[in-house]
Structures are given as C-alpha cells and as structure tokens.
Amino acid sequence: MSDHRYLPHTPQDVADMLAVCGATSLDDLYSDVPEGLRLRHPYALPQEMSEKELRDYFDRLGERNRRMVCFAGAGYYDHYTPAVVDAILSRSEFLTAYTPYQPEISQGTLQYIFEFQSMMCALTGMEISNASMYDGATATAEAMIMAVNSARKKRRVLISATVNPAVAEVVSTYARYHGITLEVIPEHEGVTNRTEFEAMMGAGDVAGVIVGYPNYYGIIEPYDGWADICHAAKALLIMNCQASTLGVLRTPGSLGADIVCGDAQSLGMPLNYGGPYLGYMCTTKALMRKLPGRIVGATTDRNGQRVFVLTLQAREQHIRRDKATSNICSNQGLMALHTAVYLSLIGAEGLRRINDLGYGGLRYLADGLAATGRMRLVYPERPTVNEALFRTSDPLTADMVLEAAAAEGILAGVKTDECELLVAVTEMQTKEDMDRYISIVKNIKL
Amino acid sequence: MNRRLYDKLIFEHSRAGRHGYSLPRNSFDRHIDELPQSCRRAEAPALPEVDEPTVVRHYTNSSTNNFGVDTGFYPLGSCTMKYNPKINDALAASRSIATLHPMQPADTVQGALTIYWELQRALSEIGGMAEFTLNPFAGAHGELTGLLVIKAYHLSRQNAGRDTVLVPDSAHGTNPASAAVAGFKVVEVKSLPDGTVDVDDLRSKLNDSVAAMMMTNPNTVGMFEKNIPEIARLVHDAGGLMYYDGANLNPMLGVARPGDMGFDVMHINLHKTFSTPHGGGGPGAGPVGVRKGLECFLPNPRVVKKTDGTFDVICEDSSLGRISGWLGNFTVYVRALAYILGLGAENIAKVGPLATLNANYVLNRLKDVYELPIPGPCKHEFVFDGLKDKSTGVTTLNVAKRLLDFGFHAPTIYFPLLFHESLMIEPTETESRETLDSFIEAMRRIADEATNDPETVKNAPHDTPVSHPDDTEAALHPVTTWQDLCAAQNS
Numbered sequence: 001m002s003d004h005r006y007l008p009h010t011p012q013d014v015a016d017m018l019a020v021c022g023a024t025s026l027d028d029l030y031s032d033v034p035e036g037l038r039l040r041h042p043y044a045l046p047q048e049m050s051e052k053e054l055r056d057y058f059d060r061l062g063e064r065n066r067r068m069v070c071f072a073g074a075g076y077y078d079h080y081t082p083a084v085v086d087a088i089l090s091r092s093e094f095l096t097a098y099t100p101y102q103p104e105i106s107q108g109t110l111q112y113i114f115e116f117q118s119m120m121c122a123l124t125g126m127e128i129s130n131a132s133m134y135d136g137a138t139a140t141a142e143a144m145i146m147a148v149n150s151a152r153k154k155r156r157v158l159i160s161a162t163v164n165p166a167v168a169e170v171v172s173t174y175a176r177y178h179g180i181t182l183e184v185i186p187e188h189e190g191v192t193n194r195t196e197f198e199a200m201m202g203a204g205d206v207a208g209v210i211v212g213y214p215n216y217y218g219i220i221e222p223y224d225g226w227a228d229i230c231h232a233a234k235a236l237l238i239m240n241c242q243a244s245t246l247g248v249l250r251t252p253g254s255l256g257a258d259i260v261c262g263d264a265q266s267l268g269m270p271l272n273y274g275g276p277y278l279g280y281m282c283t284t285k286a287l288m289r290k291l292p293g294r295i296v297g298a299t300t301d302r303n304g305q306r307v308f309v310l311t312l313q314a315r316e317q318h319i320r321r322d323k324a325t326s327n328i329c330s331n332q333g334l335m336a337l338h339t340a341v342y343l344s345l346i347g348a349e350g351l352r353r354i355n356d357l358g359y360g361g362l363r364y365l366a367d368g369l370a371a372t373g374r375m376r377l378v379y380p381e382r383p384t385v386n387e388a389l390f391r392t393s394d395p396l397t398a399d400m401v402l403e404a405a406a407a408e409g410i411l412a413g414v415k416t417d418e419c420e421l422l423v424a425v426t427e428m429q430t431k432e433d434m435d436r437y438i439s440i441v442k443n444i445k446l
Numbered sequence: 447m448n449r450r451l452y453d454k455l456i457f458e459h460s461r462a463g464r465h466g467y468s469l470p471r472n473s474f475d476r477h478i479d480e481l482p483q484s485c486r487r488a489e490a491p492a493l494p495e496v497d498e499p500t501v502v503r504h505y506t507n508s509s510t511n512n513f514g515v516d517t518g519f520y521p522l523g524s525c526t527m528k529y530n531p532k533i534n535d536a537l538a539a540s541r542s543i544a545t546l547h548p549m550q551p552a553d554t555v556q557g558a559l560t561i562y563w564e565l566q567r568a569l570s571e572i573g574g575m576a577e578f579t580l581n582p583f584a585g586a587h588g589e590l591t592g593l594l595v596i597k598a599y600h601l602s603r604q605n606a607g608r609d610t611v612l613v614p615d616s617a618h619g620t621n622p623a624s625a626a627v628a629g630f631k632v633v634e635v636k637s638l639p640d641g642t643v644d645v646d647d648l649r650s651k652l653n654d655s656v657a658a659m660m661m662t663n664p665n666t667v668g669m670f671e672k673n674i675p676e677i678a679r680l681v682h683d684a685g686g687l688m689y690y691d692g693a694n695l696n697p698m699l700g701v702a703r704p705g706d707m708g709f710d711v712m713h714i715n716l717h718k719t720f721s722t723p724h725g726g727g728g729p730g731a732g733p734v735g736v737r738k739g740l741e742c743f744l745p746n747p748r749v750v751k752k753t754d755g756t757f758d759v760i761c762e763d764s765s766l767g768r769i770s771g772w773l774g775n776f777t778v779y780v781r782a783l784a785y786i787l788g789l790g791a792e793n794i795a796k797v798g799p800l801a802t803l804n805a806n807y808v809l810n811r812l813k814d815v816y817e818l819p820i821p822g823p824c825k826h827e828f829v830f831d832g833l834k835d836k837s838t839g840v841t842t843l844n845v846a847k848r849l850l851d852f853g854f855h856a857p858t859i860y861f862p863l864l865f866h867e868s869l870m871i872e873p874t875e876t877e878s879r880e881t882l883d884s885f886i887e888a889m890r891r892i893a894d895e896a897t898n899d900p901e902t903v904k905n906a907p908h909d910t911p912v913s914h915p916d917d918t919e920a921a922l923h924p925v926t927t928w929q930d931l932c933a934a935q936n937s
C-alpha cells in the first residue's frame with residue numbers, strides 16, 4: 001500500500017523505479033550527502049491527521065477568533081465579496097497554474113491580467129499597469145525605488161506625514177537599506193504642509209514625492225499643482241491611493257501623478273487577518289520600461305488570433321539579475337483575478353454606490369456621536385469619503401471606546417492617539433450597527 | 447483544457463445599462479455628490495457593464511484556456527509544482543479567518559495567531575532554525591528580508607563595510623536581484639564542471655567586505671553541494687553569514703536540514719515545498735528562518751507566545767524594520783500548516799526521497815536520448831543540455847513547445863545559464879509512475895521526431911489554443927490595456 005493519499009507509489013513501484021536508477025534503496029540516492037549532515041531523528045512534529053481531524057483542529061482554532069462589526073480601516077476595509085468571485089477563484093485551472101511562462105497554455109491567466117491592467121488604468125487615470133505587487137506598502141516602496149532609478153544620481157525622496165504609517169514604515173525600511181534618504185514632509189491640520197513641501201523641493205535634489213490619497217485620516221487632500229512643482233524639479237509624484245475610492249475621486253492621472261500605487265484590498269478582498277491582498281502600480285507610458293514586475297501585452301499568433309503574452313521582460317530579474325528594476329518574481333496573481341471579477345460585477349455604478357453608502361454612513365455615525373457630546377470629527381471641514389478621524393472629549397479616551405465597543409462585538413476603529421480614533425464605514429455596517437455604536441459611547445460610565 | 451481559444455475580453459461583453467452588483471439599500475440622508483466638484487472624477491471609470499451570468503461564463507470559459515497542476519503534469523524545474531490538496535483550500539476559506547481585521551485586538555484573534563505560531567515552529571523544526579517570520583510575501587521577498595536580517599546583523603556589529611554578497615553563477619535570478627534591492631554589491635562565484643561551487647574560486651573572493659554567501663542546496667542543476675561544511679566554515683571564518691535559498695528544499699525533507707548544513711538564514715517557498723497553490727503567479731509566501739542569536743533582527747511585527755500560553759503581536763527596536771503592511775499572506779499559512787499536519791511527521795520525511803526517486807527515474811529513462819551534462823544521481827531535479835543528437839537543429843525551445851501538444855507543461859528552459867540548451871525537469875513526489883511513464887514516452891517520441899520528422903517539432907505546438915505568439919511585436923509596440931487596444935483599432 002502507498003504511504004499516504006498524496007503519495008502514489010506502492011512499495012513495488014519504489015522497488016521497480018529504484019532498479020531503473022541502479023539503486024537498492026532510497027538512501028542510495030543521497031550517497032552524496034555527508035553522513036554528518038543527515039537527519040537521524042524523526043521530525044518533532046505531530047502525527048498525521050485525517051481530513052476530519054484537520055477540520056476539527058481548524059474549527060477549534062476558528063472558535064478562538066472573534067468576528068466583530070468592523071469600523072476599523074487604516075488601509076484595510078471591510079467590504080462585501082460577491083459569491084461569484086470565490087467561485088471563479090476556486091477554479092483550479094486558475095488556482096493551480098504557475099506564472100504564465102508558456103502563453104500557448106496560459107491564455108486564461110494572461111487574459112485576466114490584461115483585464116486587470118486595463119481596469120486599474122481606468123480607475124487611476126494612468127496609461128500602464130503591471131500585473132500586481134505584493135501589497136500596498138511594498139508597492140509604494142518599489143515606487144520609491146523606481147523614482148530613484150528614473151532620476152540620475154538623485155537619492156532623496158520625500159514622504160508626507162499623512163501617508164498611512166504602516167506604508168511609511170515599509171518605505172522607510174526599503175529606503176534605509178537601499179541607500180535612499182527619506183524625509184518626512186510635516187502635516188498641518190490633517191493635510192500635508194504645502195509650504196514645507198515647496199521649501200523642501202527647493203534644493204532640486206529630490207527624486208520623488210510620496211503622498212496619500214485619501215490620506216491616512218481619510219482626507220482628500222488638494223494636490224492641484226503638486227505635479228508641476230515636482231516636474232519642475234525633475235522629481236516624480238507618487239500617489240498612494242485607496243483603490244475603492246478611486247471610483248468616485250478625481251483621478252491621480254488628471255492630477256499629473258507619475259506613479260500611482262497602493263492596495264486594492266478595498267476592492268472586496270476579504271480581510272483575512274492581513275492577506276492576501278494586492279499591491280498595484282500604474283504609471284505613464286514614458287516610464288513603462290522602469291516599472292517593476294510582470295506586464296502582459298497583446299499581440300497576434302501564427303494564425304492571426306489576438307493573444308496575450310508577458311512582455312517587456314528585459315526589465316525583470318530572470319533576465320537582468322542584479323540590474324533588474326526589482327527582485328519581484330511571484331506577485332499576487334490570483335488577487336488580480338479577484339480584482340478583475342469584482343470590478344466586472346461591481347462596475348462604475350456599483351463603486352459609486354459603495355462609496356455613497358460609506359459616505360452617508362460615516363456622516364450618520366458622526367452626527368450621532370456628535371450628539372452624545374463625547375466624540376466628534378477632528379477635521380469636519382475637510383472632504384472625506386468613508387473614513388475620518390474622531391476625537392473623544394475628556395475624560396473619555398480612545399481605549400475606553402474601544403473596550404466598551406469590543407464588549408458588544410464592535411471594533412470601534414483604530415486608535416491613533418490617546419483621544420483619537422480613525423473610523424471607517426462601508427456597505428457592511430447597518431444603521432442599527434451605528435445606532436449601537438452611538439449608544440455604547442453614550443452609556444460609557446465616566 | 448480547450449484546444450480552441452476562448453478569445454473574448456470582459457470589455458467585449460459590456461452593454462450600457464447592465465450590472466452585476468448586489469448592494470444594500472441606501473437609507474442615509476447625505477450623499478457623495480456633496481463632495482466638492484474639485485475632489486470628484488470628471489467621468490465614471492471605463493469599467494465593463496455586465497450581468498452576473500455573463501461574468502461567470504466569461505471567466506469559466508477563459509479558465510479553460512489554462513493549464514494547471516490539476517490539469518496535468520507540470521515538470522517545471524525549480525518551481526516544485528506538486529499537488530495542491532483540496533482540504534487545505536477548504537480550510538483556508540473559513541469565515542472565522544476571512545472576517546478578521548489586522549487591527550483587531552490580540553485577544554480576539556488567538557486562533558489566527560496560533561496558526562502563525564504553529565507553522566513558524568514547524569518550519570523551524572524542518573529548517574533546523576531557531577525562529578521563522580512568516581511575513582514575507584514570496585520567495586524573492588523572503589530573500590530580500592533574509593538579506594536585510596544579515597545587513598542589520600553586520601550593522602549591529604559596526605561592520606558597515608560588509609557590502610558584498612556572493613552568489614554562485616548557477617543561482618536563480620532573484621538572488622542577485624534581491625541582493626541589489628537590499629543595497630549589496632553582487633560578486634559571482636564560479637561553478638565546477640559538475641555544477642557545484644568552485645571552492646577555490648570562493649576562497650579567492652572571501653574578504654572582510656563579504657556580508658553573506660547565498661546558495662541553494664541542492665543547487666539549480668539538482669546536485670547536492672557536498673562541500674557545504676567547508677564552504678560554510680570558510681564563509682564564517684571570513685566573518686560572513688550563510689544564506690539558504692529554499693527554492694530547492696523539497697528533496698531535503700526527511701534527509702537534511704539547512705541549519706545543520708551551516709546556514710544562518712533561510713527562506714522557504716510555501717507555494718513550492720509546502721503545496722500551497724501558485725495562483726498563476728501568487729499569492730505565495732516566503733517565510734524567513736534564522737539561527738539562534740539572529741531572532742532580534744527579524745522584521746516587525748512579530749508573533750510571540752506569552753508566559754500564560756496566549757499570543758501577542760509586538761514590534762521591537764532591534765528589528766530590521768517592517769517589510770509588509772501586516773503579517774503577510776495569511777491564508778497561505780493555513781494551507782501550509784494543514785499540509786504539514788495532513789502528512790504528519792512520518793510522511794513529511796518521505797517527501798524528499800520520493801521526489802528524488804521520481805527525478806532519477808525520469809533522468810535514467812531519458813539520458814540515452816537527451817544530453818546529460820552532469821551525471822546523476824540528481825536530487826529533486828536535473829538539467830538536460832538539449833537533445834543528444836545536435837545535428838537535427840531541434841532546440842530546447844522546440845522540445846518544450848512540442849511537449850504542450852502531448853498535454854504536458856513544459857520544463858523550465860534556458861535556465862540555469864551554465865548550458866546553452868538547458869531543459870530543467872522537476873517531477874515532484876505527487877506524480878505516479880504512470881504519469882512519469884507517459885511523460886517519458888512523449889519525450890522519447892519527440893527525440894525520435896527530431897531525427898525523423900524535425901519540422902513537426904520545430905513548428906510545435908500544433909494542438910494548443912494558441913500557437914507562436916509574436917513576442918517581438920508585443921515588446922516593440924506595447925499594447926497593455928483595453929484602452930490601448932481600442933486606440934490601435936481606431937488608428
């Protein structure tokens with residue numbers, strides 16, 4: 001009998017195959033591994049579990065996770081995933097394929113990447129997209145490196161203080177080890193300080209400028225004229241954007257951005273405790289040969305059919321090795337399929353409606369909280385879509401709100417300071433959920 | 447898979463006024479059109495307008511253009527395309543994970559943190575390492591992270607001058623590329639005719655600027671680097687660290703551990719050795735393990751076990767920093783842990799030897815007709831330098847394309863760069879003898895055709911939905927979006 005259902009060989013198969021190899025035991029095939037290196041004890045790992053036992057084991061673990069009504073955002077948003085998306089992603093022709101190196105038998109993958117690229121360009125108003133990056137944070141770090149590689153000998157990059165701190169930390173890690181000087185443009189009342197920005201650009205040694213859109217506080221900063229200032233100094237404007245809101249916001253392309261990147265998680269990807277999500281990166285045709293990662297292009301085959309292939313590969317690690325635009329190889333391919341299916345279903349009108357629900361819900365919640373006299377918007381005059389910063393009134397603290405809400409199964413937001421909470425609303429929270437939130441805040445004993 | 451191409455794009459199914467969304471009714475008083483005009487898009491994004499049945503049919507038809515592990519044998523060298531167990535997918539789709547926000551308090555995600563911890567411990571046992579971070583998103587990202595651990599280590603010892611990484615000339619392209627992203631210079635170490643590292647050449651390149659040596663073991667020609675104890679000693683004596691590229695870990699399961707070979711830092715591709723599906727290019731995962739003493743440099747955030755047995759997520763100042771938004775591709779860990787538990791200690795140890803048996807079986811049954819530049823026994827994979835008979839003009843590319851006609855995925859071709867006609871074959875342990883036999887039969891038939899009917903091989907593939915795409919045209923005039931296609935049609 002074979003050893004395991006994943007391992008087909010019977011002892012007879014093994015014996016016959018060893019004979020073909022001129023060996024008498026499996027050990028013979030490892031005669032080149034020095035004796036001193038051989039593993040001589042069984043792995044200290046659990047014994048085999050049956051499928052039923054596996055389900056029981058993971059079910060028990062699942063019971064130790066708590067599903068909450070999620071008003072937390074901070075870069076990751078609780079949106080609905082249509083059943084169609086899961087059904088398509090579970091098709092094993094897509095799921096169990098490798099990177100589409102053989103276009104003759106990979107047109108399915110290549111088609112959806114092409115569709116994904118087209119949709120990301122439609123959302124961002126840019127001309128070219130790659131096939132995906134890992135997440136929004138690493139995409140932004142790669143955008144920084146792309147800006148430095150595009151500039152001659154300039155190694156200074158600016159990042160706004162209003163960029164999501166998790167993104168900024170990853171960018172800072174890449175910068176530190178890559179020999180890039182990363183400087184923070186200070187914020188003023190929730191938005192990037194434009195005067196400081198212009199002053200910092202003065203020296204003319206900046207390769208790129210990274211800003212958030214909407215920024216960490218959910219604010220839609222006015223970036224009119226920023227691209228001109230960047231371009232006058234031969235620097236690239238890099239906009240880190242929350243993908244879902246691009247369905248309604250003025251496009252980064254129309255603002256003159258050179259690189260648009262970020263996380264597409266908000267396009268209906270399950271939260272999944274952090275991943276898989278999808279980093280995206282779009283740019284202009286002028287910069288396409290500097291893009292990291294894979295790109296799919298259309299061409300024709302011998303029979304004149306329109307077909308798709310991986311293209312512009314001379315940028316990539318398997319060709320250029322240490323001179324490549326990036327080391328990225330595997331990306332988040334299947335999540336590009338998620339995005340393509342999701343956006344096919346949701347469309348422009350669906351995105352508008354989703355943003356409208358978040359917009360209306362956030363204001364309903366803000367009005368209710370303001371009426372308690374205990375929590376109010378920090379920047380009520382700044383335009384936001386579905387996320388905003390709230391401040392608690394002394395003696396109420398952010399921790400008190402989070403704790404009281406958690407006791408009722410509500411994740412009230414993300415704490416940014418002792419008395420500040422970042423709160424996001426999507427189509428997932430009902431009016432009743434918001435009424436409960438308001439009532440919890442109202443009833444906290446001070 | 448289909449023999450005829452399903453050639454539509456979703457944009458070509460779009461009809462104004464159709465929709466595929468299902469959303470809650472909006473009963474709020476305030477609406478998005480209140481936003482100042484200056485913040486809003488001038489026009490709606492040009493996304494397709496499609497109903498749900500059309501979307502389902504489109505992607506289902508498109509999937510039939512594709513070949514996956516579930517479709518057939520996928521002997522792609524260095525990619526370890528083993529069977530992806532279905533139970534693992536089912537467990538990864540659990541609602542109890544799908545709904546967890548990364549910013550949830552630790553006490554509400556103890557089940558998820560247990561999965562992270564248990565997988566980290568299992569990988570440490572298999573790798574012979576002290577601790578793993580699971581945060582890196584893919585193999586190349588793991589390489590980068592591992593190299594940053596090494597950089598942080600040298601910097602902590604005031605050794606900023608260690609700015610060079612040694613890489614064998616047979617290495618995967620990601621090795622030198624990752625070293626460059628990590629801010630290192632790359633120096634290549636030569637290989638001997640048998641494909642293993644030339645220790646004399648290595649010795650001549652060791653000095654106090656060397657931060658690390660990156661190696662795969664077995665290497666990319668499928669040979670075990672038997673001088674590894676000496677190599678590790680030389681590098682360590684020179685003050686450098688040893689980095690293990692885990693792309694070829696599969697044949698070592700049950701046989702030897704990188705930690706015991708003298709490696710200090712390693713990554714593992716969960717989408718190779720630990721059976722998680724590759725998804726047409728990702729998401730994968732590239733966990734990084736370190737030997738004792740290097741744990742403090744692992745990236746933030748880290749999952750730790752507290753004295754009361756519960757888990758927490760922390761950030762530490764000694765860390766190299768953050769390399770991912772949160773803890774990486776989480777559902778991939780569910781699959782990898784389920785794979786390990788589903789096999790159990792005893793069967794995991796059989797994976798390496800059975801993968802190696804399959805590779806040697808194919809090697810031995812084909813070496814009379816294909817050129818074997820390095821004699822076996824190999825480990826999990828091996829490289830042919832094209833057909834034995836070079837007089838036919840049939841190239842490795844032709845052989846690869848002809849294989850597609852017989853229902854097999856092509857091997858990795860023209861890598862490693864050590865040979866002109868590299869054809870790198872990796873059959874994994876999940877392939878039955880019958881599958882291997884039918885592959886062998888196809889390879890022998892192609893060798894026969896190369897002599898008797900070379901044009902058939904040179905013009906392959908004949909039986910795929912697409913044949914001979916014009917790559918040159920694609921690169922010369924890039925058309926990368928639907929918008930580009932429309933513009934090209936209008937001009």
